[in-house]
Amino acid sequence: xxxxxxxxxxxxxxxxxxxxxxxxxxxxxxxxxxxxxxxxxxxxxxxxxxxxxxxxxxxxxxxxxxxxxxxxxxxxxxxxxxxxxxxxxxxxxxxxxxxxxxxxxxxxxxxxxxxxxxxxxxxxxxxxxxxxxxxxxxxxxxxxxxxxxxxxxxxxxxxxxxxxxxxxxxxxxxxxxxxxxxxxxxxxxxxxxxxxxxxxxxxxxxxxxxxxxxxxxxxxxxxxxxxxxxxxxxxxxxxxxxxxxxxxxxxxxxxxxxxxxxxxxxxxxxxxxxxxxxxxxxxxxxxxxxxxxxxxxxxxxxxxxxxxxxxxxxxxxxxxxxxxxxxxxxxxxxxxxxxxxxxxxxxxxxxxxxxxxxxxxxxxxxxxxxxxxxxxxxxxxxxxxxxxxxxxxxxxxxxxxxxxxxxxxxxxxxxxxxxxxxxxxxxxxxxxxxxxxxxxxxxxxxxxxxxxxxxxxxxxxxxxxxxxxxxxxxxxxxxxx
Ligand code: TXE
Numbered sequence: 254x255x256x257x258x259x260x261x262x263x264x265x266x267x268x269x270x271x272x273x274x275x276x277x278x279x280x281x282x283x284x285x286x287x288x289x290x291x292x293x294x295x296x297x298x299x300x301x302x303x304x305x306x307x308x309x310x311x312x313x314x315x316x317x318x319x320x321x322x323x324x325x326x327x328x329x330x331x332x333x334x335x336x337x338x339x340x341x342x343x344x345x346x347x348x349x350x351x352x353x354x355x356x357x358x359x360x361x362x363x364x365x366x367x368x369x370x371x372x373x374x375x376x377x378x379x380x381x382x383x384x385x386x387x388x389x390x391x392x393x394x395x396x397x398x399x400x401x402x403x404x405x406x407x408x409x410x411x412x413x414x415x416x417x418x419x420x421x422x423x424x425x426x427x428x429x430x431x432x433x434x435x436x437x438x439x440x441x442x443x444x445x446x447x448x449x450x451x452x453x454x455x456x457x458x459x460x461x462x463x464x465x466x467x468x469x470x471x472x473x474x475x476x477x478x479x480x481x482x483x484x485x486x487x488x489x490x491x492x493x494x495x496x497x498x499x500x501x502x503x504x505x506x507x508x509x510x511x512x513x514x515x516x517x518x519x520x521x522x523x524x525x526x527x528x529x530x531x532x533x534x535x536x537x538x539x540x541x542x543x544x545x546x547x548x549x550x551x552x553x554x555x556x557x558x559x560x561x562x563x564x565x566x567x568x569x570x571x572x573x574x575x576x577x578x579x580x581x582x583x584x585x586x587x588x589x590x591x592x593x594x595x596x597x598x599x600x601x602x603x604x605x606x607x608x609x610x611x612x613x614x615x616x617x618x619x620x621x622x623x624x625x626x627x628x629x630x631x632x633x634x635x636x637x638x639x640x641x642x643x644x645x646x647x648x649x650x651x652x653x654x655x656x657x658x659x660x661x662x663x664x665x666x667x668x669x670x671x672x673x674x675x676x677x678x679x680x681x682x683x684x685x686x687x688x689x690x691x692x693x694x695x696x697x698x699x700x701x702x703x704x705x706x707x708x709x710x711x712x713x714x715x716x717x718x719x720x721x722x723x724x725x726x727x728x729x730x731x732x733x734x
Pocket of ligand 1: 502639
């Protein structure tokens with residue numbers, strides 16, 4: 254059986270204690286590889302390698318660091334198909350999605366930040382005849398990047414690339430549930446000639462390996478994406494050590510459908526924003542609020558499209574819905590479906606585990622599920638389910654829609670469907686969401702700030718925000734004579 258290895262100081266190495274964790278294929282329920290169960294010794298070795306590599310890496314001109322990152326991007330593009338297959342097998346997502354979204358985006362992350370660092374400038378504040386003030390942005394040093402299982406290589410590289418671009422060295426941990434493409438990335442970094450120790454990838458579970466990273470005193474910042482509870486724990490641990498924190502956490506995103514929208518387009522895109530990656534994207538819109546006058550036509554068209562979402566083997570081209578990432582997660586989502594019944598919801602579609610034939614007989618599949626008749630205040634409409642479960646709710650006024658949209662502890666993303674431009678901007682400004690899409694969803698420009706308000710996180714990723722996060726501004730003042 255394949256044994257994944259850590260990538261420390263430029264080499265693939267086994268975990269110090271020789272312990273491994275099972276890696277399960279969600280579509281089959283079978284263990285198919287083993288990953289290192291790394292401990293504090295492995296993390297200490299990774300940090301030592303990163304500290305040793307730091308002086309030379311930060312001294313390299315941004316162009317040269319960028320050239321290496323662009324080389325890694327090209328290698329990811331070359332390996333598109335094997336990486337997509339690996340991502341699909343590891344996560345359960347349809348291979349078509351990995352091929353068109355996850356892996357191309359991982360390549361773009363390296364290309365974007367590899368070149369972005371060359372355009373990164375800092376400010377001067379000139380006081381006529383008195384002083385010249387300028388800001389220098391130094392790389393923070395050694396930083397920790399911890400990522401989740403839903404978009405494995407996509408989110409892992411989204412953190413690593415900007416850190417490396419500005420001259421930081423990195424100790425990174427992918428989710429223990431989806432470690433495979435991070436391991437393949439370490440092989441590509443070796444092939445690209447990335448200097449030893451600049452990037453170190455340490456595999457293992459959150460409470461063991463992840464905890465050792467967040468507690469390590471030489472790690473100056475933590476960039477984390479994952480559950481809100483874990484984010485809270487990381488903040489509690491790292492804040493007293495004065496580590497810089499970027500936390501991208503959960504969401505419970507509203508999707509507002511106004512009567513004047515392009516209904517066909519709203520239905521088509523809402524199918525994606527509800528069920529892409531089996532609803533396991535922090536940006537998915539799981540609460541769909543529909544203006545009452547078009548509630549029935551929207552519902553009918555939406556349910557017709559839901560019926561066409563084939564649940565199947567993620568490795569088969571025709572599958573629109575793959576497996577959920579793990580049995581534990583499937584059970585969590587099923588428990589919310591039970592809760593939706595208890596809270597008085599009416600099931601309109603799905604609601605049950607799917608048992609496929611053949612190799613996927615023991616996979617973690619779930620029907621795309623739709624409820625109506627739940628109040629905006631119930632738990633199902635307030636808590637993050639993170640699966641293929643959405644609710645439909647009619648609204649009567651714009652104010653009501655805004656109040657309900659803002660009525661959770663989260664504030665990550667929102668979608669608005671309307672042809673009225675005044676309303677679109679007015680509602681967007683009133684929403685407590687870090688990201689608002691108008692007549693689209695998951696449209697990403699990597700230069701824009703990415704992140705959430707309220708319990709959805711702290712800080713922003715993307716573009717200059719990420720480059721600023723991984724640097725420490727120093728203000729220098731020269732008195733003019
Ligand atoms: O995430 P965790 P889980 C949500 C979603 C899901 C829930 C839990 O609702 O059901 O979170 O998912 C590492 N110190 N999201 O349990 O535990 C862990 O090893 C340091 C939303 O998978 O937060 C992994 O690498 N690290 C989310 C990463 O944190 C620790 C995407 C995320 O795992 C750690 C995924 C510790 N003490 C889940 N404990 C999104 N917003 O995109 C865990 N980790």
